[in-house]
Amino acid sequence: MRILIPLILLSVYSCQLFYQAGVVIWFHANRAYVASVLCENKAKPELKCKGNCQLNKMAKNEDEKGDSTLPSSAQKWVEISPCELVSSEIDFQSFTLFRNYASVNPETYHFRPDYGIFHPPIA
Template sequence: MRRFVCLLLLLMIMLQTFNRSVIGVAFKVNQDYIAANFCENKDKPEMHCNGRCVLVKKLKQAEQNEEKQRTENLAKTALLYFCKIHRLAVNEPLSDLKTIGFNPFYLNFKPSFFANDIFKPPQRIAC
């Protein structure tokens, strides 16, 4: 099931990325039908259009849709977020904080040196 969903999402991304190619392949597959039914220049055989006018229209429409989506995405991401930063108000000087009674152990604490040793995994004993 997970593999199917992944493949479906991958296919959707690929179709969106290569939509002009998909339109071109669909045109080539159905070119005779498009030329016979949808071509604007079928009464002018000397132009040898063969339905390319429909292909150009579809490609322009796809480009306009893509540009519209691009501008909508830019408009959505161009929002600025402002947040109020609360500053910490210190009424007493920081030098007076040492006299409050911190434990001197924490001020002079030094970490152990065991963390600096190179880890060597145990050797496997052959049976």
């Protein structure tokens, strides 16, 4: 079961990822059919389209279909701030550059190391 779920997710993701590659492979496999039947420029042989117009049309349709399936909120870029500023005014005169912070209590902290515990191992 632990292997099955990742394999299913990987296959679904791969299908989505390689869908356009499948369209291109189908086009190249059926290029003669596309050029003779589906091509829009059959009457203009000087363009030498050979069905590329149909491939471009199919790719454009797939892109539009993919965009239309997204909800409208996902199509627009929405910028969301993780936090809001309550006040945009900053009083720079209240700031001081140097403050005395008592980070160490000198009554409980010994400034000299205790060398009694640092000794070579006794054999």
